[in-house]
Amino acid sequence: MMRLIGGNGWTIGLAVLLALLLVATKAIQPDFGPSGLDNLxxxxxxxxxxxxGMAIVVIAGGIDLSVAAMMAVASVTAAVLMDGASDGQAVFAVLAVLLLGLGMGALNGALIVVTRVPDIVVTLAMLFVWQGVALLILNAPGGGAAPWLRALAVGGVTLPGVPPAFTEWLPRGVVFLAVVVAAVWLPIRRSKLGLRFYAIGSDPQAAFRSGVSVGPTRIAAYAVCGLFAALGGLSVTMATGIGEPIPGPYLLASVAAVVLGGVVLGGGRGGILGPILAVFVLRTVRMDLTLLSVDPNVAAIVEGTIMVAVVMFGAVLATRGRRG
Amino acid sequence: MTSATTDAPLARLGRLMVDNPLLPLVVLLFALIGVLALLNPAILSMFWASNTLKIAIPLAMLAACQTLTMLTGGIDLSAGTAATVAAYVTATATPLIGAPGAIGIAMTCALAIGMVNGVGVAFARVHPLIMTLGTGLIATGCLLVYQRSVISTGTEYPALLVWLGTGRTLGLPNGLALFIPFAILILWAQRRSGFGRLLYAIGSNEAAARLSGVRVWQVHLALYSLSGVIAGLTGLLYLGMVKTASLSLALPLDLPSVAAAVIGGTSIFGGRGGYGGTILGALILTVLATMLTLLQMPEGGRRILYGAIILAVTALYIRLTDRG
Structure with a gap:
């Protein structure tokens, strides 16, 4: 059972589950089409x-509870910098936000390494700190987003020279996600750094004895997580056009998706594709509940229960794995 | 903080804090009051002292949840939500079924939240932080659904709770009538009762406790249920104090309650600390909050400060006590 979950079977299973859920969506709502996919x-x-971001930190043997709060900081920073800025200035704003994300993540990692306080406590404290920073930057939802940035994630893909009918079903959001993940994670995964993430995640002692400098590697993993949190915050601003200083429900959702995606809490195993598929599975369930005209608050309860159940299941598996 | 002092006084300070953990806290409390007197000499009065006590009582009670769970190496982030649920249910159900029934239902809800936490921590071995965060989210969702069904019934506050929350006798807040027996019970239970000693045993070394015959799951289940009940009681008292039924009633206490326990010297890793320090921690935080209000510090700045305090104190404790 553990070998099956550890291998690719789990990811394939998730893809099949997602396909089944999309078919079910089509059955519930016959006119579900490109616009529905775009919303999803x-x-x-x-x-x-x-x-x-969370998956990368978990693979490296840590956890980052401040991920939602960092997203809020990135979202409000982007919205404040881009409010009334020209397109050219907005490019610099985006770059600044990405750098800020790297910096926030690196600070989290550095505090863990320097203070020797466990990651879960440090990132809990930093969760409060980043929440405060977001509130200081912007007290209430506001700011703006550059139109070209919004166009990156909203609507279907249109390619010049290809009839729109062929491409409009593919949401730009998915393309954006694929491009970003491919641009950031694939080079890391293929380099020594990626190997080191897995090494310190599975056994820091062994990694240290094989010449991996554990501290800097850990800081790097948190920095990459911060970068993805900044991208996530940008995407909030992209989707809504404003900055949101109160962190959304991204923390528990990301932990649940990481566990459901086959990354073992405790580190060293799993990939990125599984968690991404798991996110879409969880979101599709949420969308189906809405389409079945379930009260949104009840849907939130169902979703929360699913996530807690997934995390509980993952914890049971992790305990079994340690014993076995 | 630590880098300025040299090694020898640091070690001496460490011994002092380990031998006599409450002494530095009392010094800190009076130092803060001294600074407050410098900032605004007119503020210090009997009325101010009594008011500070009144505000500190709910915080100290909610911090009891954190103290007890932290003794086993856990934490209860759903405490604020459980308190809010209890308060909201009491306020809205009193016009329908009378105060005793409403309080009964409210405490049952709080107990249920605690028991779900207990089941997750005891059987599935989910990290308490993630488990309590999840139940907090689910409970908030349930509260939103409940709110819709009682939107027309108005609110009413049981007279006993208002008396406890706002009344004064001989210049002292009536809340003490609830808090003093409560504090004595907790202080007695943590050191003298079997249950209290089991908490320290599990927090110091869970494997050893298990091998010496402790049924760890029973302790966890009872502990988190108790934490839910304490949170419910806090919610009732807080409702009498603020006399508004809102969906985010006790949530502002969530973060300070963790900070109060940490400042009070309870180790977030378990096995060390106690409720006496937590009470002092709650008083320190209340005085600090008065000072921040005087200095007109915005909400964001406060959160940053609380996060920084948690991190700094935890790091300091690790430095002071982990020397070989």
């Missing part, structure tokens, strides 16, 4: 980016 992709984008 847009609502899933911040969750997916938060989950990728």
């Amino acid at each position: 992709a847009r609502s899933a984008l911040p969750f997916a980016l938060a989950t990728v």
